[in-house]
Amino acid sequence: MWQEALIKTKPGAEGYVFVPVRPQLPSQPYALQTVGEKRYLRFKRTYSGWECSLLSFFYRAPQNKLRGSAATPGMPGFLKTYSGDVLIGYLGTGRVVLYKYKNGSREHTYGNGGTSLRPGQRTLTGNTASSPQGTTQCVEYRACSWLLTCPRPYSFPEFQIVHNDGEGTCIEPWGTTLSCGTETVYHLGAWNTYRLCDGGEGDGDGDGDGGDDNGDIDPDDDNNPPLPPCEGMNAQNQIPAFKAAQNELIAKTSGNAEYSYAFNDKHDFSTYVGTPGIPGKPVVSMIYDKSIPLDGISHNHYVECLDVHSGGDLKAMFDIMKDGHMRDDKAFTSSLFTQNGVDYSIMITNYNQFLNFGSIWLHDVDAVISLENLYYYDRPGGIGYKNSAVSASEKAFLSMLDQNGAGITILKHDRAADTWTTLSVNDQNEVVSTPCL
Amino acid sequence: MMKNALLLALLLALSASSFAQRNSAAKAAPGGGNQVLPLASSFLGTWEWHSGTDVFRIVLTRDNAYPAPNGKLYSVILGRHSYAKNGVVIEETFTKSPSVPKEWSLLTIPREEWRLVMGFMDQTKQKSGSAELIINPNTPNQLSFSLKETMGTVSLNTPNVVGFTIPTAMTLTRVP
Numbered sequence: 001m002w003q004e005a006l007i008k009t010k011p012g013a014e015g016y017v018f019v020p021v022r023p024q025l026p027s028q029p030y031a032l033q034t035v036g037e038k039r040y041l042r043f044k045r046t047y048s049g050w051e052c053s054l055l056s057f058f059y060r061a062p063q064n065k066l067r068g069s070a071a072t073p074g075m076p077g078f079l080k081t082y083s084g085d086v087l088i089g090y091l092g093t094g095r096v097v098l099y100k101y102k103n104g105s106r107e108h109t110y111g112n113g114g115t116s117l118r119p120g121q122r123t124l125t126g127n128t129a130s131s132p133q134g135t136t137q138c139v140e141y142r143a144c145s146w147l148l149t150c151p152r153p154y155s156f157p158e159f160q161i162v163h164n165d166g167e168g169t170c171i172e173p174w175g176t177t178l179s180c181g182t183e184t185v186y187h188l189g190a191w192n193t194y195r196l197c198d199g200g201e202g203d204g205d206g207d208g209d210g211g212d213d214n215g216d217i218d219p220d221d222d223n224n225p226p227l228p229p230c231e232g233m234n235a236q237n238q239i240p241a242f243k244a245a246q247n248e249l250i251a252k253t254s255g256n257a258e259y260s261y262a263f264n265d266k267h268d269f270s271t272y273v274g275t276p277g278i279p280g281k282p283v284v285s286m287i288y289d290k291s292i293p294l295d296g297i298s299h300n301h302y303v304e305c306l307d308v309h310s311g312g313d314l315k316a317m318f319d320i321m322k323d324g325h326m327r328d329d330k331a332f333t334s335s336l337f338t339q340n341g342v343d344y345s346i347m348i349t350n351y352n353q354f355l356n357f358g359s360i361w362l363h364d365v366d367a368v369i370s371l372e373n374l375y376y377y378d379r380p381g382g383i384g385y386k387n388s389a390v391s392a393s394e395k396a397f398l399s400m401l402d403q404n405g406a407g408i409t410i411l412k413h414d415r416a417a418d419t420w421t422t423l424s425v426n427d428q429n430e431v432v433s434t435p436c437l
Numbered sequence: 438m439m440k441n442a443l444l445l446a447l448l449l450a451l452s453a454s455s456f457a458q459r460n461s462a463a464k465a466a467p468g469g470g471n472q473v474l475p476l477a478s479s480f481l482g483t484w485e486w487h488s489g490t491d492v493f494r495i496v497l498t499r500d501n502a503y504p505a506p507n508g509k510l511y512s513v514i515l516g517r518h519s520y521a522k523n524g525v526v527i528e529e530t531f532t533k534s535p536s537v538p539k540e541w542s543l544l545t546i547p548r549e550e551w552r553l554v555m556g557f558m559d560q561t562k563q564k565s566g567s568a569e570l571i572i573n574p575n576t577p578n579q580l581s582f583s584l585k586e587t588m589g590t591v592s593l594n595t596p597n598v599v600g601f602t603i604p605t606a607m608t609l610t611r612v613p
Contacts (some may be wrong), residue, residue: 001548154475208571278597287593310588361508365565367506369544369556372587373513374505379548 006079018079038078051086077139080104097262111324120188135267144170146188150178179363189200218271229409230436232331236296245274249300253339258284259297264292264327286316293327296321298335306384307393309336309346311361311368311376314408317346318358329354336415340390343413345420353407361404391431398425411436466530476517477547479516482578482608490524493603494612495543495582496531503544514545520603528560528602543568557584561602578611 006018019041023436033112043050057078086099086106091150092335099106123429146162164172236242245261252259258277277284277363288295301307326332334347348354361371375396383396394412401408402425411420412433422434466590478499486493495518503513517551519529532541545555567588584605592598 054470103504195529216525278599281586281597281599283586283592285595290594306588311585316593322488363460365563369558369587370505373544373546373556374511377546377548378554382548429568 262288296333308397315362318362349409350407357406475550483612486607580609
């Protein structure tokens with residue numbers, strides 16, 4: 001519907017053209033028949049040319065549970081007020097990414113971090129195409145992007161984006177399933193066609209980059225860059241209520257029960273909800289008002305507990321995130337105060353990575369059991385090795401998060417100086433400390 | 438025995454190789470790198486505990502290619518259990534379909550020859566626990582089974598479910 005196209009430009013910057021796509025036209029290329037209730041072709045003018053992507057807005061809840069709503073149905077109000085899920089397929093590369101928008105601005109990226117198609121040394125037909133040279137016989141393949149979801153009553157969000165290749169057609173990646181197993185639903189997102197020829201190679205760009213996106217439906221809006229972990233932790237460290245909860249939890253590490261606090265952004269102690277655990281049991285329940293988004297959680301470990309965050313602790317943070325109870329995932333902290341005089345706080349520094357990590361290891365109790373079997377064992381090298389020094393558990397914990405690309409940064413507390421330090425492991429598997437200034 | 442050992446070594450080598458390929462800056466591999474893990478074969482088989490008409494039974498088997506959530510394959514010991522109280526089966530996992538991904542109720546990667554720490558799923562309370570299974574080499578047909586809360590079980594906005602459906606301390610006997 002070119003007559004309804006919306007052109008948005010900023011002086012000296014990139015320009016956008018939004019073209020509504022009428023659904024279900026028989027003559028449409030199949031790539032445009034993506035699921036979704038409202039769709040636009042978006043042409044982005046960059047310094048190197050035009051980039052085309054297809055935006056599918058889910059403003060109802062179809063079978064795959066992607067959803068959204070907009071206060072204003074018509075353009076350009078729709079683009080400014082839409083909140084919900086947007087599936088963006090970059091037609092130049094085939095990369096398909098699921099985004100979540102709020103009031104027209106992108107919040108986060110779902111799926112596996114927007115993994116791009118990587119056709120390698122192949123010729124992309126119709127895109128960056130250049131014919132293979134010296135070929136004698138060619139076979140056409142398709143590099144396909146699939147969105148995997150679970151039907152009701154499985155919980156949202158549970159989905160994954162999978163890429164595969166098929167000869168001449170796209171074939172569902174049956175071998176890849178979500179936790180709903182054989183009930184996994186496969187939605188074809190987009191594809192690129194390429195050819196492989198005997199005696200020659202194509203020259204596709206191979207980098208699979210779907211192109212940068214400024215993150216907004218409406219390019220006039222700005223992104224909110226994430227707070228560096230230190231900045232977020234230092235800010236929280238100035239909140240009297242956080243300090244009071246910290247001191248109380250530290251004092252209670254000498255007891256025989258865990259205690260926890262969940263708190264929100266009002267930053268007064270009345271919003272800190274403390275919960276006692278069960279004496280003699282390394283468990284605690286965090287009770288909080290679900291109607292108020294959380295800023296963080298804190299709890300302690302007594303003498304029989306782990307020196308670092310447990311798999312259950314990681315799951316709690318993941319659950320709060322996926323259930324939408326975090327006010328700001330970039331500033332959310334999960335702090336732990338232990339009987340060994342060592343305190344840690346973990347923060348999400350890469351939302352997509354943490355979502356991916358959680359969807360593998362934290363999405364249910366069984367997955368957490370597997371995580372703890374693999375990494376938290378009570379033997380040398382294990383996070384839960386009782387005879388090790390705290391530093392060994394710390395290193396094992398850091399290595400586990402690093403190996404799995406968990407998207408989490410760990411901060412360590414110096415009680416004497418009341419300062420925090422970020423920890424990481426380098427390529428030699430050595431712990432690196434960087435003080436927060 | 439030797440065949441099993443070779444198979445396990447091959448599996449571990451393949452696993453480590455796969456990991457290295459996926460992570461160019463390969464560090465310690467999951468589960469302790471390339472250390473040789475024990476087989477803990479003494480645990481395999483059927484074990485029972487009786488107290489009057491109460492019966493707790495577990496069957497432990499080995500799966501040399503168990504897919505972890507990350508898609509990698511590990512050699513694990515899996516267990517199923519049943520618990521009958523006053524002659525009535527309270528819970529069991531033997532009849533769960535193999536097509537259900539989570540049919541097991543006990544799982545571990547063996548780290549010691551005579552001691553297993555296994556994740557345990559209480560079917561009735563739908564909570565996990567940490568089971569410790571110990572065999573004294575001098576009495577290989579007896580197995581000490583204890584169950585405790587998993588470290589750091591955090592529940593959100595729901596009270597902690599206390600305790601387990603099955604007894605938390607038992608001595609099981611091997612069933613020939």
